[in-house]
Amino acid sequence: ATSLKTAYQQDFLIGAALSASIINQADPQLVTLIARDFNSITPENCMKWGEIRNADGSWKWADADAFVAFGEQHNLHMVGHTLVWHSQIPDSVFKNKDGNYISKTALQKKMQEHITTLAGRYKGKLHAWDVVNEAVDDNLKMRESHWYKILGEDFIYQAFNLAHEVDPKAHLLYNDYNIERTGKREATIEMIKRLQKRGMPIHGLGIQGHMGIDTPPIAEVEKSIIEFAKLGLRVHFTELDIDVLPSVWELPVAEISTRFEYKPERDPYTKGLPQEMQDKLARRYEDLFKLFLKHADKIDRVTLWGVSDDASWLNDFPIRGRTNYPLLFDRQHEPKPAYFRVLDLK
Ligand code: XIL
Numbered sequence: 001a002t003s004l005k006t007a008y009q010q011d012f013l014i015g016a017a018l019s020a021s022i023i024n025q026a027d028p029q030l031v032t033l034i035a036r037d038f039n040s041i042t043p044e045n046c047m048k049w050g051e052i053r054n055a056d057g058s059w060k061w062a063d064a065d066a067f068v069a070f071g072e073q074h075n076l077h078m079v080g081h082t083l084v085w086h087s088q089i090p091d092s093v094f095k096n097k098d099g100n101y102i103s104k105t106a107l108q109k110k111m112q113e114h115i116t117t118l119a120g121r122y123k124g125k126l127h128a129w130d131v132v133n134e135a136v137d138d139n140l141k142m143r144e145s146h147w148y149k150i151l152g153e154d155f156i157y158q159a160f161n162l163a164h165e166v167d168p169k170a171h172l173l174y175n176d177y178n179i180e181r182t183g184k185r186e187a188t189i190e191m192i193k194r195l196q197k198r199g200m201p202i203h204g205l206g207i208q209g210h211m212g213i214d215t216p217p218i219a220e221v222e223k224s225i226i227e228f229a230k231l232g233l234r235v236h237f238t239e240l241d242i243d244v245l246p247s248v249w250e251l252p253v254a255e256i257s258t259r260f261e262y263k264p265e266r267d268p269y270t271k272g273l274p275q276e277m278q279d280k281l282a283r284r285y286e287d288l289f290k291l292f293l294k295h296a297d298k299i300d301r302v303t304l305w306g307v308s309d310d311a312s313w314l315n316d317f318p319i320r321g322r323t324n325y326p327l328l329f330d331r332q333h334e335p336k337p338a339y340f341r342v343l344d345l346k
Contacts, residue, residue, distance in 0.1 A: 007346035011296040015040030015303030040077040049089040085133035086145035094146035128171035164201040175206030206238035229298040239305040241326035286341040
């Protein structure tokens with residue numbers, strides 16, 4: 001095959017998250033590459049509440065409109081990201097000037113206005129929406145976000161119903177991280193079942209897929225694909241990337257407090273990725289795509305969270321200023337060994 005999207009055209013969509021700067025700078029080589037390899041796009045930031053609205057609540061549409069125009073121009077499937085999330089949203093949405101929570105009704109009204117205006121503007125243009133993002137916490141309980149504390153679990157039910165009313169043809173997703181691992185997978189399934197029992201319109205499960213070079217094992221990912229499909233939902237990998245740097249999530253207790261501090265030993269590949277690691281990354285991508293192909297009947301889309309390593313969020317998360325290698329294209333925008341492994345599977 002000559003490109004990722006043609007290789008996988010019978011199987012599932014191949015997507016990429018695009019930043020506003022990719023869209024606005026429109027580097028011709030990068031644009032050609034995107035149009036060649038990908039047939040789906042997700043806005044990396046520009047449709048998030050804190051990006052698309054000013055502090056006073058007024059809207060700033062420029063980046064999101066440019067994103068949608070780009071998708072239309074290149075005939076790409078488009079996913080909106082994201083309507084309701086606890087992050088990248090100002091506290092002033094939830095709190096009065098005195099710092100107290102606003103009322104249930106007041107927050108419901110804001111949610112309604114937000115979803116109606118945003119999903120309404122792009123109705124018929126965006127094909128899917130990440131309606132609610134990251135409602136389950138790492139402790140496997142519902143995340144104690146402002147949304148949850150004011151509205152309870154009902155915030156999810158309300159958000160999906162609003163999105164469905166506004167754009168009945170849009171494919172509506174619940175999106176979260178680490179749900180391809182034991183624990184959060186089960187907690188998410190329980191939550192979705194409760195909501196489905198109430199008749200909530202939901203069509204897909206978004207597995208973000210921010211993975212490690214060794215974890216989770218492929219069998220864990222497979223279990224999630226199978227279990228989520230059993231809920232009657234389509235499976236999407238919405239934010240796939242593979243962190244090759246030493247994980248700071250499993251540090252010994254003595255080092256936990258320094259977790260987010262930059263230390264040279266936490267950034268070992270500033271001069272390039274050693275061949276051995278490059279191969280390991282390629283094999284990890286290959287194993288994942290083999291699995292996706294095995295379950296292509298359940299999977300609608302596999303989206304990478306970015307295009308090339310130089311612009312990946314993982315250079316700055318969870319520690320700022322590191323040199324990471326999570327994607328299929330390198331810092332010169334050349335395809336990496338991982339790219340060819342994925343391509344050559346077909
Ligand atoms: C990230 C973006 O990539 C960064 O540019 C931004 O600073 C923070 O958010 N889960 C999500 C995405 O659903 O929206 C996040 O994107 C990555 C984790």
